[in-house]
Amino acid sequence: MRxxxxxxxxxxxxxxxxxIALAKELVEALKNQEPKCAVVIGxxxxxxxxxxxxxxGSVIKLAAENCAxxxxxxxxxxxxxxxxxxxxxxxxxxxxxxxRAYYHEDCDILREKVLLALKNDLKPIFCIxxxxxxxxxxxxxxxxxxxxxxxxxxxxxxxxxxxTLAYEPVWAIGTGLxxxxxxxxxxxxxxxxLIAEKYGKQVADDTTILYGGSCNAKxxxxxxxxPDVDGGLIGxxxxxxxxxCAIIAAR
Ligand code: PEP
Numbered sequence: 001m002r003x004x005x006x007x008x009x010x011x012x013x014x015x016x017x018x019x020i021a022l023a024k025e026l027v028e029a030l031k032n033q034e035p036k037c038a039v040v041i042g043x044x045x046x047x048x049x050x051x052x053x054x055x056x057g058s059v060i061k062l063a064a065e066n067c068a069x070x071x072x073x074x075x076x077x078x079x080x081x082x083x084x085x086x087x088x089x090x091x092x093x094x095x096x097x098x099x100r101a102y103y104h105e106d107c108d109i110l111r112e113k114v115l116l117a118l119k120n121d122l123k124p125i126f127c128i129x130x131x132x133x134x135x136x137x138x139x140x141x142x143x144x145x146x147x148x149x150x151x152x153x154x155x156x157x158x159x160x161x162x163x164t165l166a167y168e169p170v171w172a173i174g175t176g177l178x179x180x181x182x183x184x185x186x187x188x189x190x191x192x193x194l195i196a197e198k199y200g201k202q203v204a205d206d207t208t209i210l211y212g213g214s215c216n217a218k219x220x221x222x223x224x225x226x227p228d229v230d231g232g233l234i235g236x237x238x239x240x241x242x243x244x245c246a247i248i249a250a251r
Pocket of ligand 1: 172234
């Protein structure tokens with residue numbers, strides 16, 4: 001049975017004090033809820049060490065939103081996978097469409113980041129997804145396939161097994177335009193079929209594939225009801241504890 005998961009992505013929101021307060025609120029709320037899925041929060045780098053202390057002993061696991069594509073050294077302003085891991089974070093979101101679009105992270109850079117994350121015992125939450133024009137011209141499957149082939153299908157089956165995938169159609173991120181449950185299921189099933197072709201059915205069946213893109217407390221249950229949708233990567237709705245907890249409860 002593959003892991004079901006709801007993961008938050010705070011992005012560049014919340015100062016340190018606000019982030020600690022949100023983490024405390026989540027710990028308190030989830031104590032009563034006893035979630036039926038893994039719960040991860042992805043925070044900015046500066047929050048990681050503090051939030052790691054706050055969530056100790058709770059069900060919540062911690063993710064960074066990025067890591068460097070270099071191991072260490074003279075890369076001013078960068079944060080390495082080893083540094084991330086030393087905060088207590090267990091996961092690292094990689095390949096988010098905002099990183100691809102605004103920071104020019106291509107498949108080669110992301111392949112390096114994935115390798116460094118794995119080398120440092122961080123589990124990547126690897127994001128893939130097409131932009132609006134690609135969806136409109138029916139190219140979504142080839143785009144997603146190329147993203148997988150470019151950055152993670154080089155891995156051994158054992159390492160691939162440490163990866164969580166997040167299908168995030170870019171046109172749905174932060175736009176309020178959610179993929180329909182059918183669109184999400186179709187793509188997730190397609191992704192699983194690609195994994196099966198590459199690594200075999202068992203690895204495909206064991207891979208957690210999250211949906212991301214304007215997922216909220218209202219539409220989560222409908223999206224999660226699909227057999228190949230194993231949970232969600234949640235942006236905006238992860239910034240308010242009641243909303244995030246409602247999504248967790250829907251899983
Ligand atoms: C995201 O950025 O990963 C995301 C899914 O954002 P939102 O939920 O706000 O669309």
